[in-house]
Amino acid sequence: MKRISLFSPGTIANISCGFDVLGVALDEVGDIMHIEETVEPGWRISAITGADLPLAVEKNTAGVAGLSLLNAYKSKVGTHPGFHLVIEKKIKAGSGIGSSAASASGAVWGLNELLGRPFTPLELVGFAMEGEKLASGVAHADNVAPGLFGGFTLVRSYAPLDIVALPCPNDLYAVVLHPQIEIKTQDARSILKTQLSLKQATTQWGNLGGLIAGLYTDDYGLISRSLVDVVVEPIRSLLIPGFDELKKTMLDSGALGAGISGSGPSVFALAKGSDQAHLIAQAIDVNYRKWGIDFEVHCAKINTQGIKILNE
Ligand code: HSE
Secondary structure (H helix, E strand, C coil): CCEEEEEEEEEEECCCCCCCCEEEEEEEEEEEEEEEEECCCCEEEEEEECCCCCCCHHHCHHHHHHHHHHHHHHHHHCCCCEEEEEEECCCCCCCCCCHHHHHHHHHHHHHHHHCCCCCCHHHHHHHHHHHHHHHHCCCCCCCHHHHHHCCEEEEEEECCEEEEEECCCCCEEEEEEEECCCCCHHHHHHCCCCCCCHHHHHHHHHHHHHHHHHHHHCCHHHHHHHCCCCCCHHHHHHHCCCHHHHHHHHHHCCCCEEEECCCCCCEEEEEECHHHHHHHHHHHHHHHHHHCCCEEEEEEEECCCCCEECCC
């Protein structure tokens, strides 16, 4: 019987100026998943460690995403082998670093490998988005796409789905502070305004274009100037204790830019080089203690590979 073990990375969605369209994958932070072909037909989740999440496939993001892929496979081929899944959750739900996306992406990627890669990466994004829909009510792709493609991705269009894999400067690192409070993506979306002024839109798309140009040209100065969010951060930052001071500490410690990771509460900074990233990590580790909230700090190189096989 075939089996696969894999690492499915955490991701930072939005990256300040790209709400719902930009995302990047992280090294070191991610879920571990094991998928095995079984004699019995069907698709089951047999165990989840590290989080209290439902085992019923229809109620689990990995379950729903996998089901969507297996149904598509069945439509093509007429049947599918049985599989079961074990998830070692390492990313907390409601953390803002793509917990639901890591599970959904890992499930579809692993199943696709075991089935002999019948689906393209773009199709896998579509299946994984079903998991995101279950988790937050919205099938956003800005966490699952970087998880599946690796590096930075742009969702150029949702209908039809069009994902652009972006280049990543070699020396780019991310630092993420995760306050141990939960913010549900659904709640963080419900407080957003549905209309923008033309001035906000102009600022935002100027920065989005600037950030992408900076990634293509390894221009850290341009990346730095472009990490600005005038649309979402002013509203969502109110949900994150100590956000303004945390962001200032990151910038004062040499971050290229800083902002809310996905829908929060995690806050990220991008940095040039491992040394700078570690300096930022140390500064926020000292500075954030005053808030009396447990927190974790992750310091990770950008993951350009995406999901990684662990048993080969
Ligand atoms: N783009 C999504 C949001 C990401 O900000 O709601 C959630 O991880």
